[in-house]
Amino acid sequence: MSKSKKIDVQGTEILIYTEKDDEYISLTDIARYRDAERSDYILQNWMRNRNTIEFIGLWELFNNPDFNSIEFDGIKNQSGSNSFALTPKRWIETTHAIGIVSKTGRYGGTFAHRDIAFEFASWLSAEFKFYLIKEFQRLKEEEQKQIGWTAKCELSKINYHIHTDAINQKPHTCYTHATTNIVCVCQRG
Numbered sequence: 529m530s531k532s533k534k535i536d537v538q539g540t541e542i543l544i545y546t547e548k549d550d551e552y553i554s555l556t557d558i559a560r561y562r563d564a565e566r567s568d569y570i571l572q573n574w575m576r577n578r579n580t581i582e583f584i585g586l587w588e589l590f591n592n593p594d595f596n597s598i599e600f601d602g603i604k605n606q607s608g609s610n611s612f613a614l615t616p617k618r619w620i621e622t623t624h625a626i627g628i629v630s631k632t633g634r635y636g637g638t639f640a641h642r643d644i645a646f647e648f649a650s651w652l653s654a655e656f657k658f659y660l661i662k663e664f665q666r667l668k669e670e671e672q673k674q675i676g677w678t679a680k681c682e683l684s685k686i687n688y689h690i691h692t693d694a695i696n697q698k699p700h701t702c703y704t705h706a707t708t709n710i711v712c713v714c715q716r717g
Contacts, residue, residue: 535663552643556637562652574651578608583647587627596623
């Protein structure tokens with residue numbers, strides 16, 4: 529896992545990690561908002577929904593050149609029926625999906641690209657989705673401020689080196705003669 533951060537949404541801590549300039553938000557943590565002990569069932573119920581399958585399939589078609597659309601069509605045709613069940617792991621393995629990621633270990637769980645995570649949050653609660661988006665935006669604004677500060681600091685450092693190097697070099701003056709427009713360089717020794 530690359531850089532990870534946490535945000536608090538209505539008393540629920542949500543883990544976010546960044547990989548290759550994309551943010552992945554913990555669906556496991558979002559599901560805990562609804563049921564802290566059975567978050568995996570919440571997620572599986574969401575993935576049974578035909579609208580969910582269509583959305584995440586469309587996301588994959590748009591963002592993933594290796595997406596197995598033939599397997600996706602089979603899953604989409606089965607979705608919505610009473611006997612249909614789909615886990616994130618099965619979805620990932622069958623379709624070669626990249627928008628949903630299952631991780632094991634200390635910071636494990638099911639993560640999804642922010643587009644998919646916001647869709648999941650909407651399925652759980654419109655209010656929760658609203659606050660999740662607001663907290664995510666706040667986090668991004670803080671990161672932009674930090675980047676701005678870092679950039680200004682680096683520019684100041686570069687300018688300092690340019691100025692001190694210029695002072696440390698052998699001093700000289702340049703001027704243009706008023707009537708002939710000839711540039712003269714005089715070095716002092």
